[in-house]
Amino acid sequence: MSSYSYGEDNMKVLVIGSGGREHALCSSFASSPKVTRLFCANGNAGIAEVAECVAIRPDDIAGLVDFAMTELIDLTFVGGETSLALGVVDEFEARGLRIIGPYRRAAELEASKAFAKDFMRRHSIPTAAYFNADSSDNAVMELESGRFGDASSPVVVKADGLAAGKGVVVAANRAEAIDAIRGMAGLVGGDAAEKIVLEECLFGKEVSILSFADGENFALMPVTRDHKRVGEGDTGPNTGGMGTITDGSLIDPLVLEAVVNSIIRPTLRGCIAEGFPFRGILFLGIMLTATGPKLLEYNVRFGDPETQAILVRLETDLVDICEAMLSGDASQAFSSISWRQGSSACVVLASQNYPSKPRTGDVISGIDLATRVPNVTIFHAGTARSTDASPEFITSGGRVLGVTATGDDLASAIRSTYQAASQISFAGMHFRRDIGR
């Protein structure tokens, strides 16, 4: 364990969000001896077991500020991109409140894919060739010009704005790409699709590389792999993520060094040079191509379900890491972050019809039994109580639970995860049986 310690005890902490990622964050904060009161806005039924849930939506920035002022919150941690893109960090700091997450300008790296691509080009960060179109007609014209290959070439079509994972279509050929362009506004809502980004299609394995950043310094977390498609063998539509693993074999150490030198360092330097130093969680979606690692996208927050698999391995007190990030120079704290050796896996149990129109209200059984499997933690995402006093959990969203386990190696983490998952059931439940395989 790290001996690094910073800040005061008796802290009041607020986490913003209501999914599995926020349950994992709340569990980490709840385990800190420095935290005496923990709040979560909005939270869910599982989070309510470790934190006091308050009904404030992530887009109600004024409501969040008021709550933090009234409750004298010492530290706020932002889970998702919605609040960040709306400038929650700028608003909190303007009132003297301490909060972890990037400022609104830095959050543009996730909120606008066109902005992110131009930023990558300005800072020579390896990524797919692209074109930012300011209308769907303009995007179709660009495709027809042949600069993205002939009519049979694959091409990737992305909505510029935030679209909760739905705004990307990997089209097999030009005709599919044109359909995707024409259908994008209907798929993600008009605002997010006002601009369209076209990208060269890259091939390779994907990894998610997350780090803590204080503006200048960074600390890598264990490298993860997400499983975005709903079906086994990576089939069916994209989801927010059906499962993740962390394991040393996901990336060669030399390739990781290339990611650090060609992507992470230039990104942090670029943010400083452009006047918005990045403090928060920097999440890179990377494609490991035959010509080296290339950046697919930035996220400016923890991933879901990456966080579940990452935080079960964190041995250092998360409060100490946050305090160090707020101090302006976290280099010493970053160098002493300690991770549990081995691997981890998280399998998402989803409700019927997820990701299209998930059915909710089904009674969940077996969580207690699953929790008894050694090395297993169950994180709630879309759960509620059938009534306030009910002992029963019911489903209330698409991704319901994240069954997560650590292990000395990947095989044992996966074995424990599926052993625990097999204890749980609800009508319409489905999950991928090939996470990490």
Ligand code: AMP
């Ligand atoms: P993004 O939200 O930009 O990470 O895209 C979501 C998913 O689409 C990624 O995880 C990839 O699987 C895929 N994708 C995005 N960009 C590309 C690309 N240029 N080439 C191939 N696949 C991509």
Ligand code: GLY
């Ligand atoms: N699991 C992908 C994400 O959080 O964006």
